[in-house]
Amino acid sequence: xxxxxxxxxxxxxxxLGGMKLLRGTKLSGELARLQDQIDQLQADPSDEExxxxxxxxxxxDRPYTLDYVSRIFDDFFExxxxxxxxxxxxxVTGLGKLGARTVVLIGHQKGRDIxxxxxxxxxxxxxxGYRKAMRAMAVADRHGFPLVTMVDTPGxxxxxxxxxxxxxxxxxxSQAAMVRLGVPxxxxxxxxxxxxxxxxxxxxxxxxxxxxxxYSVISPEGCAAILWRDAGEARKAAAAFKPDAAHCVExxxxxxxxxxxxxxxxxxxxxAAELLGEGVLAALEExxxxxxxxxxxxxxxxxxxxxxxASA
Amino acid sequence: MSSGQGRVDVEVENKRPEEAPQxxxxxxxxxxxxxxxxxxxxxxxxxxxxxxxxxxxxGARERIAQLADPGTFVEGDAELRSADPLTFFDxxxxxxxxxEAEIExxxxxxxxCGAGEIEGQACDLAVMDFGFMGGSMxxxxxxxxxRSCERAVRNGVxxxxxxxxxxxxxxxGILALMQLxxxxxxxxxxxxxxxxxxxxxxHPTTGGVLASFASLGDVVLAEPGALMSFAGPRVVAxxxxxxxxxxxGLAESNYRYGHLDAIVPRPExxxxxxxxxxxxxxx
Numbered sequence: 001x002x003x004x005x006x007x008x009x010x011x012x013x014x015x016l017g018g019m020k021l022l023r024g025t026k027l028s029g030e031l032a033r034l035q036d037q038i039d040q041l042q043a044d045p046s047d048e049e050x051x052x053x054x055x056x057x058x059x060x061d062r063p064y065t066l067d068y069v070s071r072i073f074d075d076f077f078e079x080x081x082x083x084x085x086x087x088x089x090x091x092v093t094g095l096g097k098l099g100a101r102t103v104v105l106i107g108h109q110k111g112r113d114i115x116x117x118x119x120x121x122x123x124x125x126x127x128x129g130y131r132k133a134m135r136a137m138a139v140a141d142r143h144g145f146p147l148v149t150m151v152d153t154p155g156x157x158x159x160x161x162x163x164x165x166x167x168x169x170x171x172x173x174s175q176a177a178m179v180r181l182g183v184p185x186x187x188x189x190x191x192x193x194x195x196x197x198x199x200x201x202x203x204x205x206x207x208x209x210x211x212x213x214x215y216s217v218i219s220p221e222g223c224a225a226i227l228w229r230d231a232g233e234a235r236k237a238a239a240a241f242k243p244d245a246a247h248c249v250e251x252x253x254x255x256x257x258x259x260x261x262x263x264x265x266x267x268x269x270x271x272a273a274e275l276l277g278e279g280v281l282a283a284l285e286e287x288x289x290x291x292x293x294x295x296x297x298x299x300x301x302x303x304x305x306x307x308x309x310a311s312a
Numbered sequence: 313m314s315s316g317q318g319r320v321d322v323e324v325e326n327k328r329p330e331e332a333p334q335x336x337x338x339x340x341x342x343x344x345x346x347x348x349x350x351x352x353x354x355x356x357x358x359x360x361x362x363x364x365x366x367x368x369x370x371g372a373r374e375r376i377a378q379l380a381d382p383g384t385f386v387e388g389d390a391e392l393r394s395a396d397p398l399t400f401f402d403x404x405x406x407x408x409x410x411x412e413a414e415i416e417x418x419x420x421x422x423x424x425c426g427a428g429e430i431e432g433q434a435c436d437l438a439v440m441d442f443g444f445m446g447g448s449m450x451x452x453x454x455x456x457x458x459r460s461c462e463r464a465v466r467n468g469v470x471x472x473x474x475x476x477x478x479x480x481x482x483x484x485g486i487l488a489l490m491q492l493x494x495x496x497x498x499x500x501x502x503x504x505x506x507x508x509x510x511x512x513x514x515h516p517t518t519g520g521v522l523a524s525f526a527s528l529g530d531v532v533l534a535e536p537g538a539l540m541s542f543a544g545p546r547v548v549a550x551x552x553x554x555x556x557x558x559x560x561g562l563a564e565s566n567y568r569y570g571h572l573d574a575i576v577p578r579p580e581x582x583x584x585x586x587x588x589x590x591x592x593x594x595x
Contacts, residue, residue, distance in 0.1 A: 307451030
């Protein structure tokens with residue numbers, strides 16, 4: 001790793017340390033574990049560890065958005081429908097209390113059993129889902145409620161009707177709406193952060209990622225099918241494009257990693273929710289100090305710097 | 313009549329020409345009607361087939377020559393090149409693919425940007441080139457587009473973007489995906505400054521480019537027959553096993569569903585942009 005990249009990594013790690021992810025009870029031993037994680041981050045995850053993240057991020061028992069909502073928010077009330085044509089069950093929105101404040105929640109939602117999976121379309125939203133999200137963002141902005149999003153999708157749904165209803169434009173406009181919000185925004189990648197369908201609700205002041213979540217430009221299988229001409233080479237593809245949390249921090253794409261209980265979030269959903277709730281609250285408290293214009297400027301400045309350039 | 317013999321084949325006009333027996337068709341052979349042209353013939357017709365009006369692909373430099381008033385285009389940020397942040401290696405190293413694309417196209421990356429005039433109206437131009445790694449958007453495409461927005465703000469002029477892209481550049485991983493919000497933030501600043509953006513979608517504009525700046529013009533135009541879908545037809549067919557309509561994702565279908573302001577044939581594009589730039593000109 002070149003020196004400059006390592007400097008950037010260290011800077012981000014110090015920020016991560018400052019995010020107070022460790023407040024709360026029953027976390028004895030977590031500090032040592034986080035230190036281990038930081039050491040691991042510095043060590044660069046191996047190809048095996050990257051693939052393990054891919055498998056954990058998609059684990060059938062992994063907590064989904066509504067599993068966290070019921071544990072983190074009080075008084076949750078779900079908002080349905082895009083006010084145009086439909087209610088997309090693959091993306092949920094609602095109002096709830098986080099501590100003393102009312103927040104707006106937007107998140108992809110996967111199904112647990114076969115029937116619900118089909119009903120939730122495997123967490124793959126139609127344009128109607130993103131329009132519902134934009135409607136919920138407008139509610140947040142109008143009333144000064146912070147926005148919390150939970151990202152967990154293999155991608156936006158690639159279907160004929162989805163295209164006819166304007167999938168590309170809906171994803172673009174959902175991001176544009178997030179860029180313009182005056183209220184504090186925190187996005188958390190809690191499982192699969194799959195491409196445009198994920199970033200559509202993840203343009204935020206603070207982007208957090210759970211330890212075993214993945215965030216990527218394309219699925220490992222999709223990338224393998226195109227570049228290796230064989231979807232079976234997904235492991236190689238994942239190792240090449242590095243969708244794991246450690247690399248996303250290193251590349252400056254996410255602002256902090258939220259620890260998961262030993263073995264992954266599915267082993268202890270209550271513990272995972274507690275850690276996630278604390279991470280969200282700490283991030284919110286940090287950005288609530290700024291005023292609306294400062295937040296928008298800082299948010300734009302953050303995304304303006306993303307990428308790595310060279311010169312001829 | 314007991315057999316089909318002797319019947320007039322009413323479908324003949326809708327049949328596509330037989331595929332070339334081997335290898336790829338020559339780039340100057342019309343994929344729609346099979347007519348073949350010399351390069352200078354096609355250049356003269358703006359690369360539109362005189363027989364059937366099929367729109368051939370146009371590279372970034374040729375597109376700028378078609379649209380900008382002669383001698384007015386001043387390129388910006390030509391020195392920018394893609395880095396290789398992931399040291400990406402699939403069947404071949406990313407660095408090698410980049411070098412090859414630069415040699416083949418003579419371009420630094422998949423977009424050419426700069427200040428210019430169209431029908432005497434000052435603007436900034438951001439023009440993509442599908443020939444450079446499928447017009448894929450990585451850090452350099454995002455950066456040059458963002459700088460184009462900033463230059464438009466400084467000069468107080470509208471931005472004209474012409475897109476042609478397969479989507480985000482996989483070889484730059486998550487950083488390629490981050491170019492979506494980056495370009496969108498740049499447009500947000502342009503709009504804050506009162507600037508306008510006119511987006512022209514050409515064949516094909518798919519994936520991450522459609523899901524970011526290309527969809528966000530104050531006015532969105534497309535060339536006839538341009539594919540403009542978030543997911544490509546092959547992915548949709550494989551994932552959903554749905555039967556795709558004949559005009560799946562094409563400009564004509566998008567126009568019907570309300571995603572486009574107009575479909576503009578290439579010979580009219582320059583005049584249409586001139587008209588829009590006059591309408592958006594300030595003061």
